[in-house]
Amino acid sequence: MGQEKICTSCGVRLVGRTETTFLCPSCGKVLIGRCMNCRDQSVRYKCSECGFVGP
Numbered sequence: 338m339g340q341e342k343i344c345t346s347c348g349v350r351l352v353g354r355t356e357t358t359f360l361c362p363s364c365g366k367v368l369i370g371r372c373m374n375c376r377d378q379s380v381r382y383k384c385s386e387c388g389f390v391g392p
């Protein structure tokens with residue numbers, strides 16, 4: 338099974354249309370997911386690997 342992508346901020350499942358995913362800008366190891374809502378409201382995310390917090 339493929340890994341499920343979730344929004345790092347709110348935990349909602351990402352179905353891949355309006356969401357965005359990118360690697361942590363700090364450690365580059367963790368895939369950060371952002372749903373449209375969190376992206377729209379600039380909700381912070383936190384990297385589970387290095388603890389980086391970003392907008």
Ligand SMILES: [Zn+2]
Nearest residue numbers: 344347372375
């Ligand atoms: Zn979200």
Ligand SMILES: [Zn+2]
Nearest residue numbers: 361364384387
């Ligand atoms: Zn990181």
